[in-house]
Amino acid sequence: MASPCKPSGSKPATRQSSGSKLAAFVGGGREFAESEVPTYRDVMKRGILLQELSDIREGVDKRGYPVRDIAKDLNPMVLAQWKKSNAQFAPPMVVIDRSVTRRIDNFWKKVSEVVRGRATKAVKEFVEKNMDRLFDITACPHTIFLCKDQESHCSNPQLCHARAHVQCDCPLASKVPTLDLEWLYYQRITVGEESAMMMTGVDKNETHRQVKAAKRKQLEEEAKLKKQKQKDEKVRHLELQEQMFLGQAEDHQDSEDGTEESFILPLRGKRQEQQEAAILVDRLLRERLGSLAPLVMQYLDRPAARRNTMPVRNLALASIRFDVPPTAAAALASGFLQDLIADGHLSPDMSYLVCDPNKLRRARQDAIASARDIDQGKHQGTKIVGLGYDGRKDKTRTMVPDSYGKLHPRLIREEHVSVTEEPSGRYHWRFVPEDPVPPEKPAFKVAQALYDLLVTYDSTDSLIVLQGDSTRANTGWKGGTHAHLEKMLGRKLFWSKCVLHTNELPLRHLITSIDGPTSSDTGFMGPVCSLLSSVNEMQCNAEFRRVPGGEDLTEIPEWLTTAQSLVHMWTRKHGLTGKELNTLEILVKYCLQVYFKLYYDIKVHHRLEDGPKHILTQLRVMRSQPKKVQTAVTFYVRTGAWFAHSEYVLLSLMASQSEDDRRFAVTQILKLRAGEEYGDTSVKPRITPKLNLSATSLQTLISWQPGQVHEPAFTFSLSGDQIQEILVKPYEVPEFSIHTQSTERVLKQVTEAAAAVVGQQARDGFIRARAHHRETMPCFRSKKDMMDTF
Structure with a gap:
């Protein structure tokens, strides 16, 4: 429907123009600032926003939303903003809801009079003075002074933690918390939207803490009432049982024919009988003695409830080692206790030894801390x-x-x-x-x-x-x-x-060279190795062609690796033909003749002096491989030949049983020292030397040119005479491993x-606690393993 026409020259009436005077004077509607308690202007703006939202949602005119209702709706919003600073800002620390509503209503009406030009001079001055000041709802009206102010009467302003004081005679419940005095001082003196002290994460944390404390107190009171209610219910139940028993006993006594069945009390456990008897005694004493009953009750010889104070350190260590959660471990321990009682090994009175999950959690924490302390003492x-x-x-x-x-x-x-x-x-x-x-x-x-x-x-x-x-x-x-x-x-x-890792590199690059690259998403992408994931699903091929193995190789490793999967595939119906079959045969031969051979050699001979010997073995078996394989892996054999460095080779020669090898090593070391008594410990670049691929001995493995030879770190502290003694007796290399x-x-x-x-400390103690239990009981396959720990 068309709107009515307006006189010529006048502006059309809009929603903005009809309510723009108040918004122009106060400001447009908006929410409260997150970090500030509201001023009078903020309250007015929030009210204007309520009006605008009401127009949009309900389609009613502002006149259908009276100021009194706006004030009532603003009341909880203002209180919630104050509670962000401190959860204790609630009645009676702040004024009651009716007062807040009346204050908003009165100020809104005064501002409306000013906007319409009907306000007196006093009203205008009041609005101008308070518009940008704090909308203070605290019940305490007294002035707050900073410590530096003389009126604060602070004895030591430099060390005072309160930072502000107030001379207040208000009731205790209405006093402003000392924590918020300084903050409230700056809020009261601020004129404008931003104060000198805004609410931050600290205020939110403190408010959250206070809310939790109040909730915890409420829960404690509810638990106390619930406990008292249960106790009262039990007393009433006992009274009812007593009345029923006395009534049935009288009926039985009055019966003349004796045909009625005798009343039999229901069977109860010993602990339940003791509890019921204690309640009846307490009730009787209170009825007879009144307020003097507690004085008598404290002398009653009642058996105290037995508590389980037995340490469970071994249980805690076992649960840590075998990764059993505290609740599950406590349930297992308690179940075993029940079996012991049920089978007669323990009396029912020992049921108090049941394991509590929280007790086990504390024991685990103690075991972790103890393991750290023990190891720290050992390392000192x-x-x-x-x-x-x-x-x-x-x-x-x-x-x-x-x-x-x-x-x-x-x-x-x-x-x-x-x-x-x-x-x-x-x-x-x-x-x-x-x-x-x-x-x-x-x-x-x-x-x-x-x-x-x-x-x-x-x-x-x-x-x-x-x-x-x-x-x-x-x-x-x-x-x-x-x-x-x-x-x-x-x-x-x-x-x-x-050396185990350097042994894997040539195989990895051989696969990449002759079969295809690998992907981080799908793994192997070549036609042969892409089948490795399904090798266990292939049918066995009893007629597979025999492939010669390596030197002294009796079996392949038990762990499933890429190399083993390739060997398994050779004995299955894989369906490969032509070039792919030739690729698989090359890979299988390399695994059997080179990879597995070196793996077993390294596992058996893993001392430092054995490192250079494995490189000689690798070169020897590599020479038996096809030219295609040698070309693909030679570069990676060279780059991974760390134990071909001169200091490793010299160490191996010094430990050799051959006098010729030891003499060669001694000569090289003395030449390096050039007359010095001890070795040169200065840092030098560590670059892998160039290998002699046709070498058959350690002396010919690398070049011994000056500047390319370095003395082993183990012999730096040996004098020249001690080096000469190696000619007579082989050097004993410390037992370090090469993997x-x-x-x-x-x-x-x-x-x-x-x-x-x-936590870092908890993880450290967790690892050490596991190691301690493993030292006590290395394995647990039978009862004998456990009996050995006693």
């Missing part, structure tokens, strides 16, 4: 000679704060570096490396953390061997972790690399601890 005064380390990103259980500071359990991915003490291979420590600051690299932060660990245990001078994977982050001769740690220590270390399987086992334990407990 012990020098670290060798360290192994490895890292990876784990799913880590942690507590993450929200915007209000409340902690919530979350699972995040976090990098953990595990450290083992060598040559024992035991867990030593774990840490989360710091984020590098450009131009720093992650390897530098790992080296820095290892150095700090050595400083903690006073082992910066005793460390000799540093063990780790052969990744570029560890072994880079300029920016690797090993190189950084050597620079921090100012001396040379013996680098021990995992990092012990570090990988610890890495797995760190991963499990990260997913089990929260």
Whole structure:
């Protein structure tokens, strides 16, 4: 329907023009600011917003929404804004709801008079003075003074924590909390929208704490009332039973024919009878003695409830080791106790020994803390000679704060570096490396953390061997972790690399070269290796063609790897023909003749002096492979030949049973020293030497040109005479390993601890507690294993 026409020259009437005078004077409608308690202007703007929303939702005119109703709707909003600062801002600390509503209503009407031009001078001055001041709803009207003000009468303004004071004679319930005096002072003196002290996360946290405290108090009172109600119900039940018993006893006594059945009390347990008897005695004493009953009751010889104070440390350690949650472990222990009682091994009175899950949780925490203290005591005064380390990103259980500071359990991915003490291979420590600051690299932060660990245990001078994977982050001769740690220590270390890992590299690149690349999403993409995932589903082929194995190879490894899957595929009906079948045959021959051969050699001979010998073996078996295989893997054999470095070869020659080998090594070391009594410990670039692929002995494995030969770190402290003694007796190399399987086992334990407990210290104690229980009972396959622990 068309709107009525207006006189010429006049503006059309709109919703904005009809109510624009009040909005123009006060400001447009809007919500309260999150960090401020409202001023009079803020209250007016929130009311205008209510009007506008009412027009939109209900389609009514502003006149259908009276100011009195607006004031009533604003009342809870104003109170909620004050409670954001402190949950205690509620009656009687603030004025009652009726007063707040009346105050909003009166001020709104005065502003409306000013807008319409009908207000007196006094009303105009009142509105102008208070419009941008605090809409104060506190019940205490007294003036607040800062500590520095003379009127505050503060004895020590410099050390006073209150920061503000008030001379107030209001009732205790109406007083403003001391915590909020300074804040309320600045709110009262502020003119405008932003005060000198706004509400922040601290105020929200304090309010949240107070709300929780009030709720907790309410729950405690409800629990107390519930307990009293249950006690009263039990007394009434006993009274009813007593009346029924007396009534039935009288009926039985009055019966003349004796045909009625005798009344038999229901069977009750011993504990229930004791409780009922205690309640009846208490009731009788109160009826007879009144207020004097408690004085008599304290002398009654009642059996105290027995409490289970037995320590459960072994149960806690076992639950930690086998990853059994406290509730499940407590249920198992309590179930075993029930079996002992039911079978007569224990009396029913021992039922108080039932295990509480909370008791077990505390015992687990004590076991974790105790394990850390015990290991810390063992390490005091012990020098670290060798360290192994490895890292990876784990799913880590942690507590993450929200915007209000409340902690919530979350699972995040976090990098953990595990450290083992060598040559024992035991867990030593774990840490989360710091984020590098450009131009720093992650390897530098790992080296820095290892150095700090050595400083903690006073082992910066005793460390000799540093063990780790052969990744570029560890072994880079300029920016690797090993190189950084050597620079921090100012001396040379013996680098021990995992030979099992370097044995895998040629096979991996051989597959890539002759079969096809790999993908992070789908794994192998070649026509042969893409079938490895389904090798167990293939039917056996009893007529498979025999492939010659390697030297002294009796069986393949029991663990399922890529190499084993390839061998299994050769004995199955795989359906490959032509080029793909030839590719599979090449890979199977390499696995049987090279990969498995070296794997077993490394597992059996894993001392430091054996490292260079494995490289000789690798070169020898490689020469029997087709030219295509040699071309594909030679580069990676060279780059992974860490134990072909001159110091490793010299160490192996010194430990040789051949006098010729020992003489060659002694001659090289004395030549390096050039008349000096002891070896040169200065840091030098660690670059893998060029291999002689046709070498048949350690002396011909590498070039011995000057500048390319380095003395082993183990012999730096040996004098010239001690070096000469090696000609007579082989050098005894310390028992360090050339693989990092012990570090990988610890890495797995760190991963499990990260997913089990929260906090760095808790994870450290969790790992140590597991190790302690494993030392006590290495295996648990039969009753005998457990009996050995007693």
